[in-house]
Amino acid sequence: MTPFSALLSHYRRHPWQGVALATLMLLATALWTGIHHLTSQARASLSQSEQVVEARYQIQRVDGAALSVDDFVALRRQGLCLMPWLEVLPEDESRRVIGVDPLAALCFQGQGDVASFDGQPLRGDPFMDIADAAALPARQAQLFLIVDPDSGALSDDYRITDFSLAPDTGQLGDSFLLNLDALSVLVLLITGLLLRSVYLLSLSQRRDSFALLNRFGVPVRRVRGYLVVELLCLAAVTLIPGILLGQILANALAGGFASVMEGLFDSRQLATAANTWLVPSVVMMTLLLLVCAADWLIPDKLRQSAIVGHRSGGLAGMLLVVGAGGLWLASDLLTLFVAVALVLAGAGLLMPWCLSALSSRLARGCKRPLMRRWWAEYGVLCRRLALPLVALQLSLAMVLAVQALVTTFEATFDRWLEQRLSADYYLEVPTGAEGRTAAHWLAQNLPASSGALWHRVLRGQAQVQLGDEWQAVDVFALAPVGALVTDWELFENVEQPWRKLAAGEGVLVNEQLAYREQLGAGDSLPLKLAGQIISMPILGVYPDYGRPAGEVLMAGDHLPDGFAVSFESFSISPGSIGIEAITGALSELWQEPSLTVRDNLSIRDLANRVFDQTFALTRAMTLLTLALAAVALLLMGWVFLATRLWYFRLLEVWGMARPAIFLRLLSLALMVSLSAAILALPVGIGLTWVLVQRINPLAFGWSLPMDLYPGFWLELLALALVIGVCIGLLMHRQLGRPAVRPSVTGTVTGEER
Amino acid sequence: MEKTLLTVSGLAKSFGRDEAAVSVLANLTFDLPAGGSLALMGRSGSGKSTLLNMLCGLEPPDAGELTLFGQDHRHADWQRLRRGRIGVVFQEANLMPTLSLLDNVRLRASLAGQPEAHCQHWLDVLDIGDLAHRFPDQVSGGQRQRAALAMVFAMSPDLILADEPTGSLDRVTADEVADSLFRLQADTGCALILATHDAELASRCQSTLDLAHRTTAQDAAVSKP
Amino acid sequence: MRIRAGMALAVWLLAGCSGPDEEVGFAGLADNAQSTDGFEQPAPGDALTFPQDFGPHPAHRIEWWYLTANLETEAGDPLGLQWTQFRQALESRAQDAPAPEASTWPLQAAWMAHAAVSHQGQHWFQERLARGDLGQAGAIAEPFQVWLDDWQMTAGDQPDQWHLTVRQGQSGQQGYWAFDLDLSIQGPPVAHGDNGFSAKSASGEGSMYFSLVGIDVTGTVTLADEDLNVQGKAWFDREWSSQFLKAGQQGWDWFALHLDSGDKLMAFRLREESGHFRSGTWISQSGAVVALAPDQLQLEPIAGSGPVPTRWRLQVPEQDVDIELKAPEGDYINDGLFPYWESPVSISGSHSGVGYMELTGYDN
Incomplete structure (x- = not known):
């Protein structure tokens, strides 16, 4: 029997703990590998698509x-x-x-x-x-x-x-990818927390063995060496199947993902991304060693005060303040990501500190000893389950952020599709053909009674005066201004913007131009159009969903005569009249045998389908993370509460009924998981805000609208309650079994308090 | 004639099932008068703790009769009894680690329906009044056991079940704790059943039940001094 | 002697069309993929037919049209120039069978064109590929034309007046180069070997091979925005076969030489583990053609740059030829899908003159 095998005997005695640690590690590895695999696949596809049809x-x-x-x-x-x-x-x-x-x-x-x-x-x-x-x-x-x-x-x-057959989502796709990346980092963080929590649990149970070995003259350093070897063995056993599982997961999803990326990025192909072992192996191995063995790198004094010490509140506060400052002030992505990390670390540290401070305050305020004990017990739970709780909190926050982000993206895509593909058909005016005659024909032949909607689109260039300079902007002119556009959502507008636009009493500007030049509704915009300078009031700002160029929307009927039309088209929803009849007539009118007609309906349908798939996938991945965090909390809560069982049994000895004891246990478990969920809300909202309002503008120079979804918060709270109930039910089984009297070391070191 | 508090006859308990079953106690018979004290002797595994568990209703006997406070064990309201009339002291870990000594006593008293106002008094009586606001891990083992006694006496019990209450203490401290226990038992007039393998401690009880020897005998020998 | 390039094309096509992962070895290819199933194989006794043999031979696996020219600019600087078009069949087709419909995007044959200019130590090279039977690339015997994209060699009003144009890039833009040459053919085609059957190994594998050895060239070569008027002489090869290199043959060294005496000399050797297979043709100033058997010529490298021997000694004792062939300074690797060395040479020794050298299989 060597000291090493003596150390390992712990897992012989508690095989389930070994299995739990290994399983968690395996699942965590699989999860992260899967996410990493998918995001890198997405990235590879994107860059490939850019290369392949570079000049499209x-x-x-x-x-x-x-x-x-x-x-x-x-x-x-x-x-x-x-x-x-x-x-x-x-x-x-x-x-x-x-x-x-x-x-x-x-x-x-x-x-x-x-x-x-x-x-x-x-x-x-x-x-x-x-x-x-x-x-x-x-x-x-x-x-x-x-x-x-x-x-x-x-x-x-x-x-x-x-050459673009599917709608070119452009930066929307890039932005989504970036957010996916940020999330995969977050998943890594959560994974690390989970691994650490399980590992620390097993360490704490083996502390007596370490002390004993120490007393037998085995140096601390040697014991640590054994532990590293043990970790490496564990990693060898779990990492490879974990990575494999992750890749199976990713590949299973990739079938759908392939077509998603294909549509999303107009790439028409998905990189058969090499199933890389290197990155996940190295990352997970580093993570494992870092989270499990990092303590040895930190001086003992610091370590003691790090997680549960009294100074952690201050440290957390400091991290939060610095991080929040960074979030406000960051001018580049790296600073922003560091700031996010600081805020998350601060939030993670603050949560257990906060809860335990709250619990001791509430315990002090309690007259009844039983209630006082309940709060005190809650405090202990929060401190001892700090890591899995923080993991759960961050997972919940992430799910919340992803939900908001995805829903926002979804809504944005919808509106974007609605704006870009407002009519059922899109008809190019061939070079040399007269758009005006076609407009005349349409006005005569598509009566309102047929339910048909149409407008003529004229594109060209104008210059706007911004400060002392004249700057070129795109002109997007519509005639007539009708129902195809009047339900666009405007960011801000004067009263009756569409009526005034139609009357030529002003222009609308796109979000990008407004954002860049600080223009708002009601401002006056000097325009140089076809050599004339006119000043027009801005009637409103319309969303452009990442379109980088400045654009001015005008009424086509009020364009000056000399305006050079660079491109002309019609958007037509033919109503009861078939599109064939219209194209046939226009073809004859223009003497053009063949017209370019785009079927917006089917494009919209396709786009909706591929987006839905992407979003579903993203949600699935985050929910998986949440599930893992929940399982970890369940496991840890179970193991930890088992060490508290003696005291619950003491209550029974003191004459309390078992159902009453169970209720106390259940309420504790519920309170703990609910606290994590409640504290996850601000973090999640903050994370959403950062993703939508900070990262996106920094990366792409435009932002999505930020929406909150309180209904989903309730769902998350309910989910937290379910986790709590599960822990409670597990404990219910335990209550019936003989309780192990807590070890003397725990009693005298104050660890149980 | 002293009133009988506890009557046990033909009590049996075994663990496990069928052939694997191990008989821990068999055909045990004894009684205890109100205010009396009984020492349970025997080596580890001889069934002392099992018997104490049965005496406070945490485990049902397999066979035999057990009458406590005139109530048959099958129909006794054990929770109520444990809450107000039976005090239990273990070798250690008798206190909630998250509560101060005083709060532990108050908790126990409140469960027993006793006024919490007297709690400090019991700590004073046990010479740990100045440690009232300390937590269990901040005091010594002997002080913890004194606090455990304070908890038990604060509920003003009729019967105290003590399972090796001084088992983890040094001789001097153990004697001090035992002195307090017997002094207060005498003062309050409650009965005491004390499981111990310390013959000297056992000898301070009015009677002794040797479970170790009893396993070979057919019935329990209750010797009176 | 463009075996290597032709074979390499087969490697690429097989790899590209039957599956991406198979790295077909060169020798392995000679064993397997180059089996003649379905393809006709030249044999001693086969005859040449003109002008049909200027056109394609779809029943044969590989063939090429090959022009090398030793030119001079107005300033008197030497300028070497090469144009080659390869055909590599994946399926055999009888000579008179109709071509498949272009609309099916057939892949019975692939074409590859190479163009290179060597001037003042610099080497320009470009490669183009196309599938056959679309019209994008092809060859016609009469009126003679060979083309791929906008590169083309065409006969003019007179069958012995040809025109060759090659353009790379956009005129006026960086990297643009081009040539536009008038070719005037002197003398009849020269059949190599046994009336056109040119053996490529001692065991009898070979190809059909003839050349136009005296072509007067005038025209313009545009390099780096500079139009250079050039004139000089060129050598044109036609060769086709279905199986060429035997297993164990590593590459070849080929020379086409214009001696100042007015005589022409073609010589090659195929490198084998056990000795080399040599062959050649002597064309006297008067037009007499003498096939050179393996023991009638000596061809040995003298020195090299890196792995490529750039100086050679060539002896044809019966013709009193003992000459040294030397490539100019510079790197003349045609760095396409399948790199090989193609450079002009200068001749010294018993005779003087100019010529062209192609070296393959040197891991360049």
Whole structure:
């Protein structure tokens, strides 16, 4: 029997504790690996998509005819760099595949690995060789020709347009990713807390053994060495299956995730991200050693006062103040993240301190000894379960923040889709065609009775005077200003903004312009339009959801005559009249055989579906974290309360009825979990605020509206109550068993108090 | 004629089931008059604690009769008895660690329905009045046991069950605690059943029941001094 | 002698089209993938047919059109130039069978074009790829034309007047270079080996191979925004086969030389573990063609830069040829998907002159 095996004998005696520690470690590893895997996959997809279709331009025929291989050949032989992109919806599958020609793609990226398409093997997920794609029985197939616009001049038969089939979410997607990243750091923090709590529990139960070994002459350093070896063994046993489990989890979700990212980032592919072992292994191993063995790096004096000491309140307060200051003042992301970390650390330290201070105050105020004992016992629980409680608090806060964030994103996406795709169809006015005649036709032929809605969109440039400078902004002109836009949500506005806009009595500006130049409703905006300078009042500010350029919304009917229209289109909800009838008529009117019509309905439908999936996934991941924290608290509460069982049995000896004792136990457990939930609320709200109002503006220069969802808070509180009840029920079983008299060491060191 | 407080006859208790069952007590018979004192002797595992548990209703006997305060053990309101009439003192950990000594006494008194005003008095009587606001971990083992006695006497019990009350104390302290116990028992006139393997302590009781030897005998030998 | 590049193309295509993970070894390829199933294999006794053989041979696996030119600028500086177009078939197709529909984006064959210019120690190189049968790349025997994208070699009104254009990048933009050459063909095609069957190993594998050895060149080469008027002579190769390198052959060294005496000399060796297989053709000033058997020529490297031997000694005793061939200073690796060395050489010794050298399989 060596000292090492003597140390290990603890787990032989308490196998469940060993299993619990290992299980928690395994689950924590799996959780973090899963989240890490998914976020890095998302990131890889995003960057890949940016690379692949970096210059996202496509060729279209001016005559509107569909493109064919002959067009491809003709243009290649003119020296243009272009590649075919054949989108096929196979008859027997719901997922589209994309046929590409890696040989032709070579001109986009110079030397490359031709065996793959931008590192993506051609296995039909979704890319395959274009010959294979063309050979598939297809429900639908369309050939696009992607062009490098700098590779040469185009003949008059063709034109270059943006290549973007799904709505380009742009920075909304980036922002979501960044938040996902921030959350994965938070999950890591929570994971660390959980690991530490379980480990400390097992350590505290083995303190007697350590003392004994010490007395037998085994140096402290050697015992620590054994513990590190023990930890490494534990890690070896749990990390690998944990990582594996995490990857299985991630891969299981990734199927759905792939299509989500595909739609979300318009990337049309998901990196088959290498199943990296390195990052999760190193991170989890470091985390494990850090949370379990870090104490030895901290001087004893400091350590004693760190978590439960009387100074922790002050320390927590200081961290909170510094962190909060950082949150307000931070001008870069790193400072902001450090500030968030400080605030979270402060909140984590403050919670047990707060609760225990509260409990002793309340205990002192109690006349009845029984009540006084209850509060005192509550204080002990809060202190002893501090780590899992903080983990639960942070998980709850995270769930709350994610809920708010996701719901906000969801609502924003909805509104954004609503704004961008307000009408059912979107119809480009072909170059050279007269938009005015079409507007005239629509006004005559789409009576209000048909339920049809439409407006004409004119885009161009103007200059606004900001200070002494004239600055170019985009002009977004509508005519008529009607029901398709009048229900947009405005951030601020004067009275009847839409009526005044329609009457040409002012303009609306986008959020970005307003944010950057501190413009508000009622301000006057000097505009230089088609050479004329006019000053227009700002009627309101409309959300732009991350659109970086400044934009002015005007009534199309009041544009000056010389206004240069760079792009013109119609948004049409045809009502009872079919869109075919309208396009047919306009096609005839414009003498254009083929018109570019975008079906906004189906795009909106697709976008909604992919967003829903992403959001569901994010919620699932955070709920999983919460579940883990709850299980940890359950476990710790159970183990810890077992050491208090003697005192509850003492009450029985003193003549208290067992149901009454159980009620006290239950109320304690409920109070503890509820406290964590209640204290999680401000942290969660704060976290939401930071994510939405601070991180996003710092990262992207725009912010989302911040909404609170009190209904969800109630759900979380209810969840906390369920956790409490579970602990109580577990204890109920324990109450029936013989209680172990607490060890003398605990009694005399004041640990039980 | 002294009034009989406790009557035990043919009491039996075993743990485990069927063949694995271990008989701890069998066919135990004795009685105790009000105000009397009885020492339970025997080695560890001889059933002293089990018997005490049965005497305060924490464990039911397998067989036999047990009558306490004239109530049959099957119908006794044990909770009420433990709350107000039976005081229990263990070897240690008799106090709630989260309450001061005085609060512990007050808690016990309030459960027994006794006025809390007398609590400080009992601490004074046991010479720990000046430690009233200390917590259990802030006082010595002997002082903790005195506080435990204060708790018991503050409920003004009719019967005290003491399970090795001085077992973890040094000789001098143990004697002081025992002195207090017997002095107050005599003063208050409550009965005492004391489990101990300390023959000297046992000898201070009016009678002794040796569970260790009884296991070979058919019935309990109650010797009177 | 563009075996390596052709073979390498096969490696890439097989890897690219049958699955991404298979790293097909070179020798392994010669064993397996290069089996002639479905493809016709040249054999001694096969004859050349003109002008048909200027066009593609879809029943054969590999072939190329290859031009190297030793030119001079108006300032008298030497300028080397190469243009090659490869065809690599994945499926065999009979010579007179119709091509598959372009709309199916077929992949019976892939084409690769290389263009390179060597001037003043610098080397410009570019590579293009295309799938065959779309029209993006191809070759026609009459009127002769070979093209890939906007790079093309075409016969003019006269069948012996050709035009070659290559452009890389956008005129006026950085990195743009181009050439635009008029080629005037002197003399009939020269058949190598046994009436065009050129053996590539002692055991009889070989290819059909003929050359136009005397081509007068004038035109413009644009490098770094500078238009250079050039003139000089070029050498044009046509070669096709289905199986080329045997297992164990590591690479080859090939030379096409214009001697100042007016004679022309082609020589190559295929490197094997056990000795090398040598062959060549002597074309006298008068046009007499002498096939050189392995024992009729000596070809040995003298010195090199890195792993690549850049100085060689070539002896053809029967023709009193004992010359040293030397590449100019510089790095002439065509750094495409499958790198190889392609540089002009200068000739000294028993004869003087200029020529071209291609070296493959040196891990460059």
